[in-house]
Amino acid sequence: MRIGIIGAGALGGTFAALLARAGHDVEVTARGSGLAAILADGIRLTGGFGDAHARVDAGEVLRVRPDLVLVCTKAQDAEAAISANAAVIDGVPVVIVQNGLDGVAIAERLLPRSSCMGVLSIIAANYTEPGVVRVTTRATSYLGRGDGPPDAECIRIAAILSDAVPVVAIGGFRGAQWSKLVVNMVNAVPTIVGRSVQEVIDDRRLRRVVTASMRETVRVGMARGVRFGAVQGLGDVRLRLFARLPLAIGQVLPWLMRVRMGDVPNLGSTQQSIRRGQPTEIDFLNGAVVREASVAGMDAPVNRALTALVHEVEQHGALPVKRVLELAPR
Structure with a gap:
């Protein structure tokens, strides 16, 4: 063919x-x-x-x-x-x-x-x-x-x-797209701080921010009437439970993703674009969550802030870790 x-x-x-x-x-x-x-x-x-x-x-x-x-x-x-x-x-x-x-x-x-x-x-x-x-x-x-x-x-x-x-x-492909969007929430923080996905998830402080962005994405999807599809062990029941968990317990989700990745450094697609000097697709990842939240009459403050920080990195390079840590919900 x-x-x-x-x-x-x-x-x-x-x-x-x-x-x-x-x-x-x-x-x-x-x-x-x-x-x-x-x-x-x-x-x-x-x-x-x-x-x-x-x-x-x-x-x-x-x-x-x-x-x-x-x-x-x-x-x-x-x-x-x-x-x-x-x-x-x-x-x-x-x-x-x-x-x-x-x-x-x-x-x-x-x-x-x-x-x-x-x-x-x-x-x-x-x-x-x-x-x-x-x-x-x-x-x-x-x-x-x-x-x-x-x-x-x-x-x-x-x-x-x-x-x-x-x-x-x-x-149920549309629901599976939303599950993949949750997975893609591991892209932004590594891009902002210039580290691999594994290094970010290994850092409990940064993992907390990644978890917050993922949980916010699931909550927005639920508000939009999405039935999450099965992708890499994630599905509707598991993600809805994740959306209700305290942030400290919910961190098990990105941690399990990190275990599945292994130890070969994964830069994530967004950071790879930065390293090639190209615009990122952040507006179609975290930015998509912000737009869908608006349609649902919600706010998505973590993903809105991460989108803005990635655009800042596109202009000026990696940012200090403290800029990300400020986003974690108390």
Whole structure:
């Protein structure tokens, strides 16, 4: 199968290398030094899924109409990237592989003839050198759309992708997006203080802030009528219980996530963007919680403050730990 991958960063590079290794004909889009590196030496993948060196077609846009498209850009780049490739991909099944809540809806609006679905990936991968990706945590990804059970096409696409990397078709995808959003709350604090996710969670003071942002996210989701989907051991019952727990006890949730990560330093996708000198997708992570809270007539003060601090880091670099510690509820 010919598969187009828009955005060959951490996740896009991982999927591209593994799909090429599985025998698919892969074309990717990239820009700048990333594109130059891929054209010169392909994509090199190491870590959790083993080593792979994929020579793939690459350009700033897709040139050949594929049979399947994966959009793996950062959330803030999705609209421009899809629009730039629309002439080639409209009418082709499209899978949105990115954080946040809005990706599939954006694709459906821009590609009216395409069947659009989403993938939630818990794979942790570092992409700090052009054309080189290291998978630090191997994990299953989840594919679906809407609130109902997985349809036949979702099941078919999940099976195709599973030739290369574990992908499961799931029902209740919108609720699973919210569960993944809770997981993504581990991104902001490491970005602000310039530490790995593991180092942040190991620090009980910083772990308290991470826990507060996660609990606030769950409470906002509940106010929005969300039934949380099962992602990495998280589900509706467990997250609703977490939302009611005192902060001190709730810290077990990020701690369990940290144990699952292992000891290979995980920078988180947001911090990786900072290190590459690129804008982050914080407005689609913690910022999404703030917007959803507003719709529900609530405030989300922890996530609002974390969003502002990450934007400050985008301008000035990592901040003192005390700036984060001030956010922890008393």
